[in-house]
Every structure is written in structure tokens, then in C-alpha cells.
Amino acid sequence: MGRKLMSTLAVLSLILQTISAMNVICYHGTWSRYRSGNGSLKISDIDASLCTHYIYAFVGLDSSTYEVVSLDSWLDISLNGFADAVALKESNSNLKVLLAIGGWNEGSAKYSTMASNSTNRATFISSVISMLQTYSFDGFDVDWEYPARRDSTNSEDKENFALLLKELREAFDTYGFILTAAVSATPSSADISYDVPSLSTYLDSINLMEYDYFGAWDDVTGHNAPLNGQSVYFGTTYAEYNLHSSVYGWIERGADPSKLALGIPLYGRTFTLSNSSSNGVGAAVSGAGPAGPYTASAGFLGIQRDFGRVR
Template sequence: MKKIYFPIVFSLILIFDKTAAVVICYHGTWSHYRSGNGNFPISLTPTDLCTHYIYAFAGLDASTNQVVSLDSWLDFNLNGFQNAIALKQSNKDLKVLLAVGGYSQGSARFSNMAAHQSTRATFIQSALTFVQTHGFDGLDLDWEYPARRDGQAQDKENFALLVKELYEVFNPLGLILTSAVSAVHVDVSYDVPTLSQYLDYINLMLYDFHGFWDTHAYHNAPLYSTSKLAGTSSAGFSVNASVHQWIEAGASPSKLALGIPLYGRTAILSSASNTSPGAPTTSQGAHAGPYTGTVGFWGYNEIVEQFQNGDWTLEWDDEQEVPYAYKGTTWLTYDNGRSIGQKVEFANDLGLGGIMVWSIETDDAYGVSDIRFPLLKAIQNALDTSRPNSSTTSSVSSTTSSTAPVTSETTSSSQKTSTTTAAETTTTTTTPTSTTTQGKPSSDSRRIKDANSCVTEGFFGSSVDCSIYFYCQSVDNGHVGYSFMCSQGLVYDTTFGICNYPALVDCSN
């Protein structure tokens, strides 16, 4: 193992089944309403890259203590719940759960509900009815955060009672029970041994350790703590420290899912001449992205589009084992294939149950970086290569073949290096070296004329201009098509479902 600042020895780690690691995928379903490359209908979910899909969110009614829909138009009129369950048609082993809560729901209503046995019973019966009625495989509790936010000291004990009582109802019926939990202040909010006993998985939200709200530039989700914060209250803000804190508090490693963000955080540097981690910032975030619309927050899908604009310098923080980038005074922290590979290796070394991501709609779903879902595929690739006797060929390699243009942002590495690669120390450029090829391949059934020609759900190339491709979505009365364009100099490759170099794609008339 690498540098572990909170070493613990577990002899049982050797008997964990590392081939059974889960990948728990949260989906912020409001992304259905986003435009362009931010649009993410439920049907776009890569079911081969997730073992668990979590529909976020349902709510808790403060007056009745019952589970309620937060978006009845999406959930019912647009068949959101039904479409989520239908994902199992393409992966029969996929587990589909419903998340209740979320940051916007606050903590007070959960605190009030959990404070009494009678109101807990009302919630549990409501949750059971809701889950069974709509066909979910289980429930995810997302109470942010017990005993810390608009709550009371008794929240810690009451949350444990709620989980135990839910288990007693759900478990005999074969229903799954998980919870998203904080990475810090564990002893304040959680009775860890009880949660570990009764939850199937504990989803560690190992991100937002830092952001534009700080006065200095630090990483959103570092694997290891930085020595620059030694002796401060933020000294333990890292994946490594948080995971060990949960284990030391009594969590079974096999119940823990290591959370990885599929997004980045931005900050504005005080000076463009000081761009290193720890540099002073103005406590302001960069402009909101076109899809997520949140200042200081960019989905990875927005990040790859930023990088295509050029002039970004990509760096690697060797101490915290994560990337960062800057352009002028804009400072960005994010995860890429390399840092994700390190985190998956870390999880595997400790015998953790698997990986959790927040959230799939901010991965590069449409392949702007030339590979669809590069971060989810980096997780899968790292899990495959870390398993004993695993084949060197995985479902990832079938997509990212030797003929496909793979960028440094999508590769993963399990080796820690004291040097940085050229791609991480120089300003990126997106100047193309070839021109777009146009044509109309007569033998390719995966090409259609335009977005109005959709008859089947899925991705299709254009039969008129090979730089254009479409996503066809099934709706009640047929299909709706969305148009997209490859980066300049690339064309849509229907064989691999990516934007590829023209020389490698048959776009002849």
C-alpha cells in the first residue's frame, strides 16, 4: 500500500471477494431537462458500467412524514420511475434504488421524523409502499446531515434507530437499503457500527472537501491530505483520512462504497502568477457551466468542452494524487482517468465494497472527449485490472480500441510517479491536423439522414455529414432526435460509437 496516514491492519481483508465490487451510480434526474450535451434522459444510463442505479430524488413531506414525488411531471407524466425500472431490461443484474432526501430537502424534516417511533413507522410504511408500488429494488437514505444541520444532538441515535427499523421491514422482503453519508464529522452524525450492521452499503460522499468558499486553492476530492494544511482543522480532508475514520469508527470495509465525483470545482486565483495548490483565491467561483448552471461547479462534460477551447495548463499534484488545471486566474480541480485509477486501487487495497459516483449525468455521456463515459469506464477498467486473474481484455477495451483516439484525460494509471507527463505540464491545444470528411456510406445502417429520421433509440451517425451524429430517444408517440457535432477534425465512428480520426472511419460515398 502507498502512504497511509491512518494505518490499520485487517487480517480479514485477504478473504474479501474482490471480484464482487459494486459501482453505485447516482443519477440527478433533473438532467432530463438540460439541453445539448447536458441532456441526460434516464434511457442514456450506461447499464453495463453500473451495478446499482439510484434515482435521485424523492422527498419527505414535512407534515405527513411520508415519501413523496418531488417532480411529478418527470416521475409520472414522463414515466421517470417506469423508465428507471426498464433499465434492467438491458442488464438483468442491475439494482434500481430510489433515493429520498438530498441537500435541498434539508435536515430538519428528517430530524423531526426520526425523533419518534410513531413517525418513523409512518415513514417506513410509506417508503415500503412507494418502493413496492413503483418496482424499485430498495431505498437510499440521503439525510444531510444528522445532528449537524438544522437538527438536534439526538439525530445520531435516531438515525441509527431509523436504519435498524427499516432493515427489519425491508430485509425480509429482499429489499436493499443504502445511505449517502458525510465524509467528515463522522462521530457527530453517525452510530457507525449500527449503520454498518443494517445497511447494505454506506455511500461515502468523498468530495467537496474544498471549493471556492475557501481562501486558498485546494482540491475538491484529494486522495491524500496536503502537508500545506497540517495543523489546521482541514488537515484530514482527504479520501484516505475519511475512509480510515469510518473504518476506525466501526464500519466493515466491505460495506463502504468510495465516492468519486464526476465533476470539478473552480476558484478564482488572487494572482495568475501563483497557480500552485494552496495559492490564495478570491473566494469566488468561475462562471456557471452551460448545463449545470452553478457558479464554482463544472460537470466533467463541461470540463472537457472547456479544455477543447485550448489555453488550459493541466497539472498533477503528486502529494495528493489528483489533477488540477488553470487558465489565467481560473483554477480547476477535478478527477480524471489517472486519479480515478488511484482511488479504485486504494479501495481495492482496503477491501472496500466498491465505488459510488455522483453523478452519471455529468460524465462525458456524448463522447466530446472522444470516448463516451470516460470516467465510468476508467472505474470499470481499474476494477477489472485490479481483480485477481482478470483478463487483459475488458468491455472498456472494446470501446477504446487501439484505433480510437484516446486522450490523456481518459487514461488511468495505478503507479505513483514523481514526475509529470507532458500532457499535464504544458498548455493544451485543440488545433486539428485534418479536415472533416463528408460522405454518405450506403452500407452503414447506423447512419441516418437527420434528427427527424429516428426510428430506433440509440446513437446514429449522419449519412450526409460524418462530423454530425444524433441521439434518438424513445417517447410515447415515436422518437425524438438530438443533433451533435464532433470536435473539429473528427468524424463519428459508428463502429465504436465515438468521434474518431477521419482516416480510421469509412465515410466514402
Template sequence: MLFLLMLALSFSIPSVCSNTYKVVCYHGNWAAYRSGDGKFSISNIDPYLCTHIVYAFVGLNSNFTINILDPWQGVDLAGFTNFNNLRTKNSKLKTLIAIGGWNEGSERYSAMVSSASNRKTFIQSAINFIQKYDFNGFDLDWEYPSQRGGGSADIANFVSLLREMRTEFNIYGYLLSAAVAAPASSVDTSYNVPALSTYLDFINVMTYDLHGPWDSVTGQNAPLYPASSDVTAFQKSLNVDACISGWIERGASPSKIVMGVATYGRSYTLQNSGNTNIGAPTTGGGAAGKYSGESGYLGYNEICEYVNAGWTVVWDDQQKVPYAYKGNQWIGYDNPKSIAIKVAYAKARGLGGVMVWSLETDDFNGKCGSVNPILNQIKTSFN
């Protein structure tokens, strides 16, 4: 009888663990420089809405050591310390430091991974940084191996880096993750997917920015499924479902995949304000928002204010996301309804959880209603 009880317990434990989803939330520290209600600091982070929080970003020096890009915030104002002290409120919370990002480019990272000695220098610098500031782990946001100035050898060399980091990180029990491209065309250019799945604790798939002002026609930032107007193989690849399926088909364990969701949208200026459909011709990005200040981009905290001020909202049932417009301005985005559908999708596919880019563009002041509606919807949907 005791044997049967132990056998039953041995089968029940994995099923319990498999239901422990990750909610990995990035914090873009530059939001501390925004004005008014757009200003977001570490004190605005609710440590109970995420399982992991990631401080973005540090960079890479020419000698392949960690470059603190904003020492005033990170060190002088004790940003790293305050970030990690959020664990005193929620002891289950894990903190990571992210290196890279779009602005860092690829060339220096390509050089770093190209030799064992360069990789060793980097890995030791990463460990020293984690230990000095007391993070739980490290997130690699190289955008992207073999692209943007990198070379074809990056694919194999990146695997070497991950393997060597895994060996060293295991000594200390540090977490190792990476933010990665989502569409199949980019994945095939940059990654050995089975190797990433082997060496990383989790893989943050950036399933957003699938359409934007660079397309010259309106499109959804992060459609879950394709539109009927998507007819070519490439067009059909630019949706969350196709991206996640592509990563799994290429050898990623679903439980290692953390699916990206966005607290922002991509905006456009319409060529003809009378044509507000998906695929409508545009003249460029939409007007910059009063908080984010970037053409072609609006945080959910900006979008919800526009919606409350009378923008027309349309639910795109094919792609399971909304869009909104007023005059010649158009925005494709996610709201709590679409986020709930995406979380249900992640659960149905057996994924490891969702990743949020990023904390500072949810409605963290609750100006449109409840505080942090996107993050709270994620938490509710996973419960």
C-alpha cells in the same frame, strides 16, 4: 475425499464473493432540464457500467410520507418506470430510490426519526413507494443527522430508524443504503458508525467536496492524500484516505464501504492569475459552465472541453489528482488517471466498491473522445 472437497469449496466461495465490487451510480434527474449537449435523460444511462443505479431524489412531506419532488418527470413522463426498466437490458442491475439531498435540509428528517410512530409512517410509505414503482431498494441521503437544524438525539434516533427499516425490508428482500458525510468531524457529529455498518447493505461515503470555493483558496475537490501544505489535524483530515480510514477506525466494515468518486470538479476565480498553485487566494467560485450553470462547479463533460481548448493541466502527484487553469479560472477535479488510482486504492483497502456522483456529468456524449470515460475507467479498473 468428498469431505475434503466440500471443505475446500466452503473456503473458496467467500473469496469469490469478496471480489464482487459494487459500482453505485447516482442519477440526478434535474439534468433532463439542461440545454444542448448537457441534457441527460434516463435513455442516456448505460445499464452495463454500474451494478446499482440510484434515482435522486424524492423528499419528505410534513406528515413523514414520501414527497415526489418532480412528479412530471417521475410519474407523468414515466421516469420511475423507465429507470427500473433498465433492468430488462441488464438483469443483474439493481435500482434504488434516494430520499433527501442537500436541498432537503435536516429539520423534517430530525422530526421524522424522533418518534416510533413517525418512523413507522415513513417506513410504510417507503415500502409502498418501492412496491408501486418496482425499485429494488431505498437510499437515505439525509444531510445530515444532528446538523443543519437537527438535534443531538438524531444519532440514536437514526439508528432506531435503520434498525426498524432493516426488519421490515428483510421481509421483502429490499436493499437499504445511505449516503453519508466523509470527514471525521462530521461523522462524529452525525453517526453511530458500527450501527450503520450493521443495518445498511452498503454505505456510500461522499468523499468529495472536501475543498471548494468556500475555502477562499484553491484546493482539490477529492484529493486521495493530503498536500504538503496541509499542516493542521483538520487539514489532514480532508482527503479520501483519511476519510475512509476514519470510517473504518470508527467501526465500519470495509466491505460495507462504497467510496465516492466525482464526475465533476470545484472551480475558483483566482485573485491573481499569476498564482495558480494549490492554496492560491481566490475571490469566489469559478464561472458557471455552459451545461451545469452553477458557479464553483463544473462537470467533467465541461472540464474536458476546456482542456481540449487549451487550459493548462497539472498533475498533482502528492494528492493524486489533476487541476487545470486558464487566466483567472482554476478547477480541481478527477480524470480517468486519478480514477484508476482511486479504484486501485479501494481494492487495496478491501472496500465494497465505489459510488459515482453522478452519471450526468461524465462525458456521456463522448465529445472529448470516448463515451463515459470516467465510468468506463472504473469498469476497466475493477476487471
């Protein structure tokens, strides 16, 4: 679903997710290294003292073997992306460095097929452990977008995802690995994709993607990550598209509040208005706003880098 979009074209290089006053997860879209000029964000640019956890995004899933694989071996291996990520611990000895799999561009189908079969799950889990050990990561983040949605191949994804996490948890406990997942935030999405009590049991952190509530895929303008409901603009439409509704929706469905990580977008969504004189929240739009010089993606501006052009 577009509103929970986390594509490689639509995520800021660095997203801070606050679990509590003591934990800050820094989620890094490592492809940002390829952006030009000041838009480039290399791992060495990150101040590791700001983070308690750093997540390197993304690796992928081989659709034939169901093993975890690098999506960009030049970046991950040749340019020492994996090694540089782990090296962040040299400036913050308490930092935990995790590896993330998935993202929007990976789709759902191959994850659906993998999770539906015990042999495939075992192969996947073994390959994950091997990669974490080989490159000295502290844990693993699962960003399957999304169980039982998009191009999913199995109607039992919700149950199978919970089973996959259970088996990952059991295997990880032998090695002390951290296990987290990035999940679609809205309550209606949770009902389709997630066995919330099971996720709360098996995960160390449930990372709510509390952004992309509105974007150029919509017919009207709206806030990227509104704190509360926007009934003044939309009435009951989009009632759950806000942080308050999402967080409490997950808690009501059985999530441990102490495990919920609130995703904070450090980027903006832009629109082209259908009528320039109608420019408030809920105004009709004809498409995305112009691309920023650094993100090079229509409808998407990065904070502190592209925002200077907004008037």
C-alpha cells in the same frame, strides 16, 4: 457543512461509487434531464451494463405527514422517470435499482423531527415500502444531510438515525429490499452524525460522499477529492479532507470495510483567483469560477461536457 455539499446545483448527473471489483453504484441526479443540449442526461442515455446498482435521486419527505413524496411529479411520473429507471434492468438483468431520498436541498430539520418519534418513523417506513412496491424499486438510499447538523431540530439525531435504519432494516427484510445510505465522509462528521457500528450493521452499503472537500465556499483553492493529505500545502489544517483519512476514519470507528462505497466525483470544482500569478493549491480565491454552459452553476464543471472549455 459546505465541504460535504451535495446540492442539486453541485452534483454531477452521474457519480460512480466503487464498492469492490464486482460492484459499481451509479448515482444519478435526475434533474440533469432539464439541462440544455449536450448537458442533458436522461435515464435512457445511461449504459446500464456499467452499473451493478443504479440510484435514482431524489424523492423527499413531507414535513406534515412524514411520508415519502415525489419532489418532481412531472419528471418522476408524467415523464416516466421512475418507470424508465426500473426499465434499465431490461438491458442488465442483474441491475438493482434503488430510490434515494434527501439531498442537500431537503435540509435536515424535517428528517430530524421524523426520526425522533416512533409514530412518525412508522409512517415514514410504511410510505417508503408502498412507494418501492408501487414502482418496482429494489431498494432505498437514505441521504439525510445531515443528522445533528445544519438546521437539525434534535440533539439526539445520531441515535435516532441509527434507530430509523434499524427499523427500516427490519421492515425491509420482509420484502428483500436493499438499504443504503449516503453519508458525510470525514471522521469528524461521522463523530457528530453517525453511530458507525450501527450503520455498518443495518446497511447493505455505506456510500461515502468522498467529494466536495474543497470548493468556492473556501478561502483557498484545493482538490475536490484528494486521495491523500495535503500537508505540503496546508500543514495540519484540513488534515482529514482526503479519501485516505475518510475511509480509514470510518473503519477505525467500526465500519465493515466490505460495506464502504467510495464516492468518485465526475465533476470539477473551479475558483476565481484573488491573484492570477498565485495559482497553485492553497492559493487565495475571491469566489467561484465561471459557470459551465451545461451545469449553469458557478464553480462547477461537468466532466466530458464542460471540461472542453478549460485551458
